[in-house]
Amino acid sequence: MQKNDSHTNEKKERDAEEKTSGKAKVKTEPCAEGKISGNSKNDLQAAQEQLNQYIHDLKRLAAEFDNYKKRVEKEKLLAKEEGQARVLLQLLTLSDEFDSALSHIKNSKDAAAQEGFDLLSKKLAQILSSFSVREIKCEGAADPHKHDAILQVPGGDEGKIAQVLRKGYMVGEYLLRPAQVSVYAGKMEKAGEKGEKEEKEKETAEKAKVESREKSIKENTKEEKK
Structure with a gap:
């Protein structure tokens, strides 16, 4: 009976020592809180990059959808x-x-x-x-975006509207129908005046050629003397 009690006491003592030893180990182990392993850092970075890509794609889709709505409207x-x-x-x-x-x-x-x-x-x-239909004004020089010049008449300032042949109209800034107009061709030169002008231009050109040739001869003469 005494042996059994002794054996039981020894067992209790060993259990107590193991518990005490286990607690000591737990207390002496370094705390791992706040530390991230290398693999965890890589996973976190990859997740952040994927999130940024998702955000970028969503913004792009939103912009494309907005442009689509504007185009449809x-x-x-x-x-x-x-x-x-x-x-x-x-x-x-x-x-x-x-x-x-x-x-x-x-x-x-x-x-x-x-x-x-x-x-x-x-x-x-x-x-x-x-x-909101309004008539196009037909004053001054003809505007090719609003006036259709279908006829030229002699005299006046060249390109200036001479007469309205058919009215033109706009709706807001939208051209509904251009105005058909006749425009002045400008002052017509007489045949004699035109001939004299051409003759003067020809004489001026010939004179310039002669002067250029004489200048070239003088320069060549100077070079030979040297």
């Missing part, structure tokens, strides 16, 4: 303007016919017809104005 607006332009061009043709008829009626003595056409012409002008 622009195409819709252009399609709307083109459809509107077709209708307005038909109204302009009708307006031209009214103006032509009105100019003929003014020469007649039919006051009632003249008044009726005048009212219709004004009403049509109001309709065009409601669509």
